[in-house]
Amino acid sequence: MDIETLLRDSDPVRPAHLPSPNSSDGLSIRSHVVTPRRPGIRPAAAAVVVVAVVMTVALVVLVALPGESRQSQGAAAAVLDRMAMLTDRQDISVKPGEYYYTELEGQAGASSGPLVQGGPTVTSYEAETVQTWVAPNGSGRQVSTTDPTPRFFTAADRAAWVAAGRSLRPLFPAPPSTVHLFGVGYAFTNNPIIRVFDVSHLPTDTAKLTKLIAQGHLEVKGSRQTELKGLGPVSNCQTKACVIFERVAILLQGPDIGATPARRAALFKVMAHVPGVKLLGSVVNPIGDRGTGLELVQHEPAESVRCNAVKIQEPSLSTTEEVVIDLKTATLLSSETSYSARVVTRSESRGESGCGIALPAGTYPITPNWTVLLHSGVVGSNSRVPG
Amino acid sequence: MAHAGPWLPGDAENRFDRLYESHYQAIYAYALRRTRAPHEVPDLVAEVFTTAWRRLATVPNPPEDVLWLYGVARRVVSQHHRGRQRRDRLDVRLRGTATAPEVPELASDSSRHLGLIRLVESLRPRDGEVVRLIAWEQLDHAQVAYLLGCSTNAVAIRWHRSVKFLRDNLNDADADLAESPEVRLDALRIQEM
Numbered sequence: 086m087d088i089e090t091l092l093r094d095s096d097p098v099r100p101a102h103l104p105s106p107n108s109s110d111g112l113s114i115r116s117h118v119v120t121p122r123r124p125g126i127r128p129a130a131a132a133v134v135v136v137a138v139v140m141t142v143a144l145v146v147l148v149a150l151p152g153e154s155r156q157s158q159g160a161a162a163a164v165l166d167r168m169a170m171l172t173d174r175q176d177i178s179v180k181p182g183e184y185y186y187t188e189l190e191g192q193a194g195a196s197s198g199p200l201v202q203g204g205p206t207v208t209s210y211e212a213e214t215v216q217t218w219v220a221p222n223g224s225g226r227q228v229s230t231t232d233p234t235p236r237f238f239t240a241a242d243r244a245a246w247v248a249a250g251r252s253l254r255p256l257f258p259a260p261p262s263t264v265h266l267f268g269v270g271y272a273f274t275n276n277p278i279i280r281v282f283d284v285s286h287l288p289t290d291t292a293k294l295t296k297l298i299a300q301g302h303l304e305v306k307g308s309r310q311t312e313l314k315g316l317g318p319v320s321n322c323q324t325k326a327c328v329i330f331e332r333v334a335i336l337l338q339g340p341d342i343g344a345t346p347a348r349r350a351a352l353f354k355v356m357a358h359v360p361g362v363k364l365l366g367s368v369v370n371p372i373g374d375r376g377t378g379l380e381l382v383q384h385e386p387a388e389s390v391r392c393n394a395v396k397i398q399e400p401s402l403s404t405t406e407e408v409v410i411d412l413k414t415a416t417l418l419s420s421e422t423s424y425s426a427r428v429v430t431r432s433e434s435r436g437e438s439g440c441g442i443a444l445p446a447g448t449y450p451i452t453p454n455w456t457v458l459l460h461s462g463v464v465g466s467n468s469r470v471p472g
Numbered sequence: 473m474a475h476a477g478p479w480l481p482g483d484a485e486n487r488f489d490r491l492y493e494s495h496y497q498a499i500y501a502y503a504l505r506r507t508r509a510p511h512e513v514p515d516l517v518a519e520v521f522t523t524a525w526r527r528l529a530t531v532p533n534p535p536e537d538v539l540w541l542y543g544v545a546r547r548v549v550s551q552h553h554r555g556r557q558r559r560d561r562l563d564v565r566l567r568g569t570a571t572a573p574e575v576p577e578l579a580s581d582s583s584r585h586l587g588l589i590r591l592v593e594s595l596r597p598r599d600g601e602v603v604r605l606i607a608w609e610q611l612d613h614a615q616v617a618y619l620l621g622c623s624t625n626a627v628a629i630r631w632h633r634s635v636k637f638l639r640d641n642l643n644d645a646d647a648d649l650a651e652s653p654e655v656r657l658d659a660l661r662i663q664e665m
């Protein structure tokens with residue numbers, strides 16, 4: 086089959102399954118659209134207001150942070166400095182003919198919605214394991230395997246799933262693993278969930294590295310470096326501290342190209358200087374591995390915006406970025422981002438994007454994202470895994 | 473491009489209805505192909521047609537009207553990706569509880585198709601958009617050029633470059649595990665030169 090036919094056949098949308106304009110959705114949208122024009126701030130203008138408020142808040146938070154939780158932050162910094170020392174002594178160099186192997190598990194295909202009419206929203210996801218072998222020159226191999234067994238972020242989600250009569254067995258036949266071989270500079274075509282980053286050009290000077298990471302200028306000319314995004318599908322960070330913490334976590338987690346003990350040590354030092362990082366002590370990550378937890382919490386206050394002439398009270402948000410590290414091996418065992426939203430006042434939903442939260446006041450958890458390191462180490466071929 | 477002439481106020485709804493009925497599914501499919509949150513597609517579609525309703529006087533006559541709608545949809549989807557971080561974080565738990573419109577499932581026929589979709593996502597944004605518009609929206613090069621504001625030649629170059637990339641890399645992704653990886657890596661290195 087030629088590529089153009091295959092491309093057409095790969096259309097992720099089946100036209101036969103599309104709702105017609107006379108479906109309930111179609112009629113609903115039509116009736117919503119064709120209404121008398123009303124004055125007020127349009128969604129785009131509302132978005133500008135939101136961005137302006139968020140930026141102001143971010144600035145205030147940045148200025149305020151240095152004075153907060155100095156004691157806890159001191160402990161976190163001490164742990165991270167120790168990690169930097171340990172990393173500096175490790176030998177993770179990859180010789181010609183060897184590969185650095187990283188096996189990570191993340192979420193794929195998360196879906197959310199009520200399972201029964203009027204029921205609670207249930208979020209389920211499938212796990213994806215990504216095995217990456219990277220040679221010293223940056224070429225490598227990546228194998229992505231999806232487990233179609235439904236998984237849940239919370240026990241309540243699982244219970245609601247079962248109560249709705251849904252099976253806990255695989256949702257669909259396990260697809261074959263996706264195998265990807267990449268040449269030098271071509272790691273950019275890899276898995277969109279877990280990306281390979283080229284860190285070979287990063288400085289080891291803490292101040293310079295902090296500046297680069299904060300600016301997000303990690304691209305390498307000609308290497309088609311992938312964009313450094315958040316721990317989840319989108320970055321939730323609004324503050325500089327959060328951005329740096331999250332990006333360092335991604336870079337420490339790997340898979341990466343060109344990592345050296347000195348570069349990893351520098352990354353830990355950068356994290357040690359991030360204001361607001363707290364030491365959690367001994368914690369267990371999502372797959373049950375015990376390690377030392379560090380977290381950074383970003384608060385975004387509730388906001389009032391106007392949308393279609395209706396005053397809307399957006400909820401306040403708390404975003405928690407957490408990493409679990411192993412003090413013995415100086416490795417980052419997992420990273421996680423989770424949120425909770427506090428609805429201050431119920432706002433009438435207008436059905437249009439961004440207009441209101443039709444929920445009573447209260448605190449609501451938001452789906453987290455996590456990535457867990459399953460295995461890593463130097464191996465002798467691009468099909469072997471560490472013993 | 474021929475814009476619609478003046479119309480009587482009473483005609484507006486009729487004209488909008490024709491536009492809506494003719495292109496609702498095309499715009500729905502466009503949005504569905506470009507978002508990872510299918511439950512938000514009805515909102516995006518509503519936003520596109522809200523713009524069309526408000527700016528009905530500037531909507532061109534068929535057959536260019538659908539291109540105009542694609543242009544609006546492109547901006548709406550782009551804004552959705554850029555500016556919706558906060559709402560993205562809230563939608564799943566909060567808004568999802570309030571309204572959960574029925575949305576069609578995305579097709580996922582085979583790993584080969586999924587692999588190809590993944591490769592399309594890995595293209596440069598503009599190249600990927602050219603591929604999607606030609607392969608999935610089934611627009612011709614001139615229509616894509618109009619929509620993206622570039623020359624037909626530029627579209628043709630992007631299309632052929634992208635198809636070559638997809639062909640080369642899809643073969644690679646399909647590689648039999650038993651085949652020597654080193655041989656395939658060498659092939660990739662040659663392509664770089």
